[in-house]
Amino acid sequence: xxxxxxxxxxxxxxxxxxxxxxxxxxxxxxxxxxxxxxxxxxxxxxxxxxxxxxxxxxxxxxxxxxxxxxxxxxxxxxxxxxxxxxxxxxxxxxxxxxxxxxxxxxxxx
Amino acid sequence: xxxxxxxxxxxxxxxxxxxxxxxxxxxxxxxxxxxxxxxxxxxxxxxxxxxxxxxxxxxxxxxxxxxxxxxxxxxxxxxxxxxxxxxxxxxxxxxxxxxxxxxxxxxxxxxxxxxxxx
Numbered sequence: 167x168x169x170x171x172x173x174x175x176x177x178x179x180x181x182x183x184x185x186x187x188x189x190x191x192x193x194x195x196x197x198x199x200x201x202x203x204x205x206x207x208x209x210x211x212x213x214x215x216x217x218x219x220x221x222x223x224x225x226x227x228x229x230x231x232x233x234x235x236x237x238x239x240x241x242x243x244x245x246x247x248x249x250x251x252x253x254x255x256x257x258x259x260x261x262x263x264x265x266x267x268x269x270x271x272x273x274x275x
Numbered sequence: 276x277x278x279x280x281x282x283x284x285x286x287x288x289x290x291x292x293x294x295x296x297x298x299x300x301x302x303x304x305x306x307x308x309x310x311x312x313x314x315x316x317x318x319x320x321x322x323x324x325x326x327x328x329x330x331x332x333x334x335x336x337x338x339x340x341x342x343x344x345x346x347x348x349x350x351x352x353x354x355x356x357x358x359x360x361x362x363x364x365x366x367x368x369x370x371x372x373x374x375x376x377x378x379x380x381x382x383x384x385x386x387x388x389x390x391x392x393x
Contacts, residue, residue: 167337200378204320211370211386212312212320217379255320259378263336264322266312 168192168260170267177273178246186270187238188256194237199258201239203232206269207252215254216241246274277301277382279371284387287361295356295387297371305329305349308374311356313367314386321367325374326354361391 169191178184188195188203195201203216214223216232219239229245239258243250251274256267283295297309310325324335324345333345344357354371368386375381 202376202379204380206320211383212380213383214376214379214381217376217381221376223376223381253319257320257322257379263334264325264378266320266322269319 168265170258170265172256172267172270175271180246180248180274182246183244184246185240185242186254187240188267189238195239195258196234199260202257203241204255205252248274250274279382279384281371281384281387284389286390288393289362289391291361292359293389295369297354297384299352304352309347309354310372310374312370312372315367363391366391
């Protein structure tokens, strides 16, 4: 069974840059995995940020960007703001199924 | 306004069944893939199932095949999740979602909570 990997947590200073990654326990994430990214603050409904690797959903600030870095999908927050403090989940299509990563908790301080 | 509203959650005993419903509005329901995503308390998101726009094919996470069934009624702009043989580990908030992007969710419902406990 394919396991999606994400960093458990990251800390970033206000105005700083952080890159979260999304990989596979076996194999690579590529554009053919259609990686997407979701933001969720505690008690709230998830919000779609990025789809098909690097397309921003409507209303998402351009400080959020998606890419493929090496064999992983990546979400970069450039110029982090206090309200970016959230959990971030990636979703990939692999082996004919959709799999979410375990999430990365981002702290802005 | 595009909206998904779930209903049907609640408390159910282990081994019981529950049917969740998702009422869609604000878009042409019959042209979109729909699905369900769940989140257990304090845990991450888990994809549960998707269904094609015409309802002809459902696709499930392997661990739930045989217990959960996704369906839709395009005449009622609604999707459903029939959950049988429920277990404690099925306790979660269940989100109805629209797959409006290629292989990605673009719209989320507010969620409905299912608690499996005796």
